[in-house]
Amino acid sequence: MKATRRDFIKSAGIATGAIAAFPTIIPSGVLGADAPSKVLNLACVGVGGMGGSHIKQLKGRSNVRIRAVADVDAVFAQNAANTINRQYGNKDCKIFGDFREVTRDKDIDLITVATPDHWHALPAIDAIRHGKDVYVEKPLTLTIREGQVLVSELRKHNRIGQTGTQQRSTEKFHFAAELIRNGRFGKIGHIDVLIPANNMFVGAEWKPEPVPVGLDYDFWLGPAPYAPYTSQRTHYQFRYILDVAGGQTTNWGAHYLDIAQWALGMDESGPVEIDGHGVFPTSGLFTAPTRVDVRYKYANGVTMRMRTRTDGVYDGNIIFYGDKGTLNVSRRKLVADPAALLNEKIGDGEVRLYNSRDHFANWIECCQTRQKPVSDLAIGHKTTNLCNIGNIVMLLQRKLKWDPVKEVFDGDQMANRMLQRSMRGPWSLA
Amino acid sequence: MADDKRAANDPLAGVKPDQRQSAFKRTADPWIEIGRVNYGGDRTMVSTVERVVLDADASQYPGFEKKLLKVATASDCTECGYGFICRLLALIGSDESVEILKAKLQDSSEVIAHSTRMVLEGVGSDKALAALKAAQPGIKGREAEGVAGAIKRMS
Numbered sequence: 001m002k003a004t005r006r007d008f009i010k011s012a013g014i015a016t017g018a019i020a021a022f023p024t025i026i027p028s029g030v031l032g033a034d035a036p037s038k039v040l041n042l043a044c045v046g047v048g049g050m051g052g053s054h055i056k057q058l059k060g061r062s063n064v065r066i067r068a069v070a071d072v073d074a075v076f077a078q079n080a081a082n083t084i085n086r087q088y089g090n091k092d093c094k095i096f097g098d099f100r101e102v103t104r105d106k107d108i109d110l111i112t113v114a115t116p117d118h119w120h121a122l123p124a125i126d127a128i129r130h131g132k133d134v135y136v137e138k139p140l141t142l143t144i145r146e147g148q149v150l151v152s153e154l155r156k157h158n159r160i161g162q163t164g165t166q167q168r169s170t171e172k173f174h175f176a177a178e179l180i181r182n183g184r185f186g187k188i189g190h191i192d193v194l195i196p197a198n199n200m201f202v203g204a205e206w207k208p209e210p211v212p213v214g215l216d217y218d219f220w221l222g223p224a225p226y227a228p229y230t231s232q233r234t235h236y237q238f239r240y241i242l243d244v245a246g247g248q249t250t251n252w253g254a255h256y257l258d259i260a261q262w263a264l265g266m267d268e269s270g271p272v273e274i275d276g277h278g279v280f281p282t283s284g285l286f287t288a289p290t291r292v293d294v295r296y297k298y299a300n301g302v303t304m305r306m307r308t309r310t311d312g313v314y315d316g317n318i319i320f321y322g323d324k325g326t327l328n329v330s331r332r333k334l335v336a337d338p339a340a341l342l343n344e345k346i347g348d349g350e351v352r353l354y355n356s357r358d359h360f361a362n363w364i365e366c367c368q369t370r371q372k373p374v375s376d377l378a379i380g381h382k383t384t385n386l387c388n389i390g391n392i393v394m395l396l397q398r399k400l401k402w403d404p405v406k407e408v409f410d411g412d413q414m415a416n417r418m419l420q421r422s423m424r425g426p427w428s429l430a
Numbered sequence: 431m432a433d434d435k436r437a438a439n440d441p442l443a444g445v446k447p448d449q450r451q452s453a454f455k456r457t458a459d460p461w462i463e464i465g466r467v468n469y470g471g472d473r474t475m476v477s478t479v480e481r482v483v484l485d486a487d488a489s490q491y492p493g494f495e496k497k498l499l500k501v502a503t504a505s506d507c508t509e510c511g512y513g514f515i516c517r518l519l520a521l522i523g524s525d526e527s528v529e530i531l532k533a534k535l536q537d538s539s540e541v542i543a544h545s546t547r548m549v550l551e552g553v554g555s556d557k558a559l560a561a562l563k564a565a566q567p568g569i570k571g572r573e574a575e576g577v578a579g580a581i582k583r584m585s
Contacts, residue, residue: 225517226540226541280477283472396484397485413488414484417554422544422552423579425571425572425576425579426572426574427575429583430582
């Protein structure tokens with residue numbers, strides 16, 4: 001007979017919010033410079049799909065030690081701890097339900113955040129305020145205001161923060177961005193960004209369901225407005241519900257718009273005009289657009305259009321159109337017209353972009369050297385802004401002017417009220 | 431088609447021209463249905479009203495605000511419906527919404543209380559801040575910290 005969730009939790013000795021007992025962790029700051037604890041102590045907040053991927057990438061590194069995991073789903077947390085314990089050959093990994101147990105643990109140096117989007121900002125901010133460096137998954141935040149507070153706190157507390165836009169640590173995208181920056185394709189007039197269509201669908205109706213044992217649903221909801229539990233709301237599918245995420249606009253837009261910003265040299269700015277015409281479900285649980293179509297215009301005249309691709313490919317694509325050629329780059333390919341432009345070498349006297357080939361390694365190294373990483377949170381915030389204002393204009397279906405420095409819309413009360421959201425108590429950005 | 435040529439099963443059969451409109455059964459009014467929606471129920475009517483509000487010119491906000499407040503304060507407004515209405519009032523609401531809804535900041539339902547706070551935070555006016563401060567001493571539980579956070583942010 002298949003074990004039930006209840007059986008599993010009972011046998012694993014887990015109770016929601018329970019704290020296991022462990023050996024003492026020696027914080028890296030206590031030991032001397034030559035001590036083997038150039039190893040940094042790390043905890044993971046959110047250890048589901050993406051968080052599990054983080055653990056796979058981090059557990060084998062000699063300069064970090066994963067000491068604890070925090071997840072509102074006790075099964076996810078236990079699975080993650082098992083993986084970590086197998087790696088280290090012990091049973092030392094702590095398990096928590098409440099992220100504050102790790103973000104406020106003085107023995108922890110680093111925090112990764114791989115929760116649903118509505119939970120990116122608060123754990124990262126809490127970690128920063130308690131002296132941790134952070135790695136936060138994309139999209140960086142659910143709202144513009146969250147991003148502003150996150151970046152402000154990062155600088156105020158002099159911490160290191162990396163956004164999970166790992167394409168910046170990929171040779172193909174790095175080379176593409178350098179080619180564009182150094183004018184190999186001439187003056188760029190337009191950029192096309194294609195993002196995948198939704199890969200999950202629900203019917204027109206849903207019903208509240210009992211919360212499964214081991215899931216702290218109230219904590220899962222956190223700052224989001226109340227809605228009863230349904231299995232279709234949580235885990236992977238949260239990303240199609242605008243109360244907690246931004247659909248494919250943020251899920252994939254955060255990756256490919258990031259490359260556009262990088263290539264254009266707009267990491268500290270953004271577009272000044274934006275127009276959108278998305279298609280949104282009018283019934284059922286999902287509220288994120290099923291068809292994305294957003295047009296951006298930068299002050300220098302460059303236009304960019306992000307839209308849902310219709311060829312069934314589950315990857316993004318970015319195509320730069322310049323007056324000397326076209327460059328098409330995705331995770332799968334790098335194609336240029338004329339093709340010879342891919343043989344170009346970028347010289348020493350030219351614009352050289354931040355060179356990282358391992359996104360986590362770059363972050364960890366920067367935590368030790370105190371240099372900004374390749375996807376510093378401020379950069380991730382500017383990219384995420386494009387995604388979030390994209391969703392706003394698609395909802396409003398009107399062309400708006402955007403101030404990328406002040407981060408407000410020009411003269412639209414409704415749009416500006418969408419830049420932040422009320423948080424369900426006890427949570428707040430204050 | 432001439433009236434005397436209509437088939438017997440034609441809804442307009444036997445109906446005089448000046449009585450045609452009243453002969454049809456009334457369809458549901460989205461502006462009423464929005465207050466009756468329940469969790470998991472059909473939100474088509476909510477989407478209809480939402481689209482009208484999102485597309486509105488700012489000059490139309492006061493009129494739509496009044497319509498939404500009427501439904502929000504109806505005795506049969508559901509918790510789910512109230513939540514949807516408050517999301518829209520957070521976008522177009524004014525001090526009128528603050529005045530009419532502020533008592534619900536202390537509602538025994540945390541969902542109603544937070545939905546109300548959503549409106550006041552959206553309006554963001556001095557009056558909204560004052561209403562939050564006035565209500566704060568009487569608020570317990572999770573909303574107490576929510577209100578405190580909102581006041582700090584708005585101050």
